[in-house]
Amino acid sequence: GQSLEQPSEVTAVEGAIVQINCTYQTSGFYGLSWYQQHDGGAPTFLSYNALDGLEETGRFSSFLSRSDSYGYLLLQELQMKDSASYFCAVRALTGGGNKLTFGTGTQLKVEL
């Protein structure tokens, strides 16, 4: 099966940079993606990595090291609206399909 680990909670101040780590264990790894979810809302896609390295999308960047089974989401110039839960998700090839499994989520609190 698949397992993913993330910190449960991270706190940072407005304007700062924060990194949310994710380690995973899976066979048939295809890629790692990141989602944001505000309270009462649905998860929305932020970024993905299929290959090693850094992907940048505006204030958000995501990194992957396949050899270390590790990735992170980097949020820069934090804003109050970034307070939300962030999930890493692994897509892995299993028995005829590509399964998308989510981590337990990291709650980010941005303070003034």
Added chain:
Amino acid sequence: DAGVIQSPRHEVTEMGQEVTLRCKPISGHNSLFWYRQTMMRGLELLIYFNNNVPIDDSGMPEDRFSAKMPNASFSTLKIQPSEPRDSAVYFCASSSRTDSLEAFFGQGTRLTVV
């Protein structure tokens, strides 16, 4: 496109009743996922379909849960009989390809079983 559409948005039902949750994926998407979200267990993958065919239902908690996808534009998740521990938010998501790393979620159905 209107995105992934789920109905109903909220459902309150009595224990023992049958509950049916509905999902319309984004047109042209060929992967569909059903997730359940609770505070205790996070986002659990229940079942997923590729090209309308169920691929992996190992996350379905019990025989009381069943899911179907009769065509590319519609899927249902049924719970019969429902129990209070089934109370959760149920999300449907779709992706454009079976190997896509980007999934689009519906707004979810908040189910309360009393």
